[in-house]
Amino acid sequence: MTAPDAPLGVLFAVRSAAALHRLLDLLPVFDGDARVRCRFTLVPGSAFDADALAAVASSGARCLSWPEALARHHDLILTASPKGELAALRGPKVLLPHGAGFNKALAEEGSPHLPSGLDPAFLLTAGRRPLADLHVLAHPDQVDRLIEQCPPAGAAALVAGDPTLDRILASRDRREAFRTALGTGPRRLVVLSSTWGPESLLARHPGLPARLASRLPHDAYQLALVVHPNEYSRTGSFDLARQLRPALDAGLVLAGPYEQWAALLVAGDTVVTDHGSTALYAAALDRPVVAVCDGGTELVPGSPMARLLTAAPRLDPSGEDAADVLSAQPSAPGTRRFAEAAFALPGESLTTLGPELYKLLGLLPPPRPAQPRPLATPPSAPRTPAAFAVRARTERAEGAEGAEGAERTADGAVVVDIERLPPWTDLPYHHLAAEHGRAGIRETQSAALLYRRANSAPAPDTAHHHEYRTAADWTAEALADHPGCRTAAVVLSPTRCLVRRPNGEPFTLRIEPHRTTGTGRVRYTDPAAALCALHALLGAQHTPATTLTCRIDGTPYRLHLDTPAEADLQHLL
Template identity: 60%
Template structure:
């Protein structure tokens, strides 16, 4: 392996040896890559065993697997197999190998003294075999089409879509994934402000944003600088996918993809996800490739405010044809690879089924409930209230500022018209001290003169809401039920809706039922006078 990305590809292939104690896997780091920093850490997380480069060169191997043609892999003793790497060969890197040729098909990397160094070149599509034959006939003579193991993991994991969305806290929001390749023409290099800019114009309760970066970008920057560069978007609730497996889980969970010329979007297209292009052009994308065809077909995002319209246009396009030009033999890659690899090992495979390993659920976002403060826009029409929430640095006009205690900063807390706090699980210690809902809401209105409403969120469906002039209420938020599903809005958004309604009504009698439009659906909010039991609930 030369990088974390190459290691991830190898890990997707190794289930071909499941159940076979005769095969022992060892990894080594091929020197010379600019992106090898994270490879050893990724290997350590996998639990696999490592050989030093000197050890790997000094012993014979039954089989040498690699997902990259670059570097000194060709000096390792044993039959060498070059595995699929990415969705096709769509890019040419001007500073590497032969000009204008993709490295995966470039004789500069595939031949030594005019002869192919790989005993087998595994490809994902028949068109790739034709292109390899045109650019490097000797390597094509040892090539075969097996499909794409990573795509097969995605396809096998499709039934877990609801689980993945639940893990991300997506709910009924529209999950939009931004994908960025690596290098100077990538989305992150060309438009580094785009993730944060999108959060400022997309209502938080309607959209969830996620960012998928090429593993080389994780290696180049490191997690510290990466999260620092992306801090405005991450604070606004954007999910940053891990470079192994999690990016694929997000493609399954998502509703649409915004992409540069990186081939990750072809995996999304293979799943039927709408694709919006955000590539500003350059020298890397090779005309006529599946990725070029996908970007020609996809609507283009030129301004963050135009995303909703671009998504509507993308939803009317069927981009699966573009993916069909990159992937052959869906669901068959591991059986075909097993036949080829065991042939090279001169062994008979064990009589056990071989199947892709299902993807694990993504880890929960660092702030699963979203930002700690919002600029809130509301529209009151009788007993119906529409509410939209944005990060506080949005340029859109807002009705009020709402903040979560104790996570919002001092300035936001002191300026907020609405302050809420969520109930927490009981502490597992013998000595505790806990606010009651009545005590905390009264304390906030007493300490913060700009606060008009303080709300204790006790459960997803029940709150205690104290308004500075209207009084103290029990708030019940009824879930929305449709098509056999139960959908819940964030009660903090409903609290903002109720705050706006109370402020707009000269007569504020309770009980009253409001209809609150929050994101893609509406919920009923029942406002009733609070009693002593409501006030005594513990936070």
């Protein structure tokens, strides 16, 4: 009996985590094919090789040491960076794009003012032969630039689009699912994008995420941050989170170094960027792009990224104009036209590239065309911040306006506009609201509104002692234990809260969801935001009405004050 042929070996030669992520988007080309065996190796010498293979090693992929990789002949070698001793590896080599075109030049590496993707210092061997047997590019203009700078490498060029872009485009119909996972709701999701190096957003303006969080109301905007994998490698997840702690505590979503950044672009509404490639992927989705950095000497003049940043509106790094810039509707044509200068063949990268890879392997490709894998749904949203500085505009009961912009509805119900910001904002605010059990002691002691969110109490078992409070008892204790507290409340459900004021009996707050006319959509607000509005209204009136109206990010919600049901009073905490 004849033994089956041994599978052909495909080596993924990885220089950094960023390069690995690019290569992983090619894997569907080989899906279902037992004739192919995939292995990974780390090309030594990068300053950003920390945890470079962590994503594949944790999945059970087989990794070769660099000496092992050098000792073997490989049927195909795939890499997304021309740097390092790749020429020492034996086997046909395919070089793929490292980003969205050639937009960045690093003067300290190779030839001054030339991106590494165009630099003969990296693209040619010591014998002046092309490093790669196949040089994959995303757009015909990139081929022209490659031929201009390195004619021998240009002779091996193939335009095959961009596999990473195709994954993003294949995931567009998951936008609502992504936003649900992130807890975005009707808010505007603003994605900050920082590349690596001295001209990056975080290097130039490290406090920008926190400054934007202190200026943009929590109920109108959600902030997310995409950080280049090189920065994750350089800084480490622990220290990066430490540096961003104020913004994270204010609700910032920090994307993981793989895949999550692309899901945020699909879910996002606006991208605030430096000169990193992420902005061009956002432009391919026609997302509005706002520039906060110009790239300095790293940005290649005339590149698609340079043209995009020139046309983009600018954001003051102080964040003072953030609400105006981010809420403005673009009047010029969308950003997709800039991406079209960087990406060709949208949706066709794997079907274009797959046959070429199999040709180098000497095999017929599988009969089923390869399809890009849709992006994974982001992890569950971070918890709502534990404390807020609340800005409120209300009307006094006697009819005189207590603050600019207050009004009464046609049926006489009082209206209050609410904005919630981090407690450390430098903007003036009406009161501090804190979630008991999560906020710090200073915020809890200073809060005029103290609330907690009720989870169903576990049923007692026969093996342990148990003690509970009722919602009615907790509100009385909260007021007694915190002299500065003027409103104590328990959030019982998305539409019901039990509320108590000093020297008063508890009552139930019912929150009507907002039904959008003509769309069939129903919006539920965070009950804690409605409690902030109620606190402001009760403080402005001697005799509160039983029906009130608040506006949260411009959306009106009707609030009803009712005699509490026994179940509300006795809810166990």
